[in-house]
Amino acid sequence: MEEKKDYLVSVKAPFTEDEFEALDIAADDVKHEYSIMDMYLISLNENQVAELESHENVKYVEEDKEVSTPEEGGEEE
Structure with missing residues (x-):
């Protein structure tokens, strides 16, 4: 079974x-x-991703990943 x-x-x-x-x-x-x-939010294998990316009703497919923002004062200007 594909991951x-x-x-x-x-x-x-x-x-x-x-x-x-x-x-x-x-x-x-x-x-x-x-x-x-x-x-x-859907659990998909690579074949399903490829099929969805070319589907006429799909805008985009993006892997769900954790994102963060820099802490305040973390960047110098």
Whole structure:
């Protein structure tokens, strides 16, 4: 079984169950559907990422990573 990672998937319009099935994405792999924007957090393998990146309804696919900001006063000007 291929390793899966979490990805943020921004879409032009919400996906239907049929679209998820056609992309071989199980309901358990959809970890979160954001209500403010058309975006999902989905656990995907590399083949699924490639397929989503070329899908007409997808704006972008980005690996979910922890980000941080510099502490205040951390940079000199």
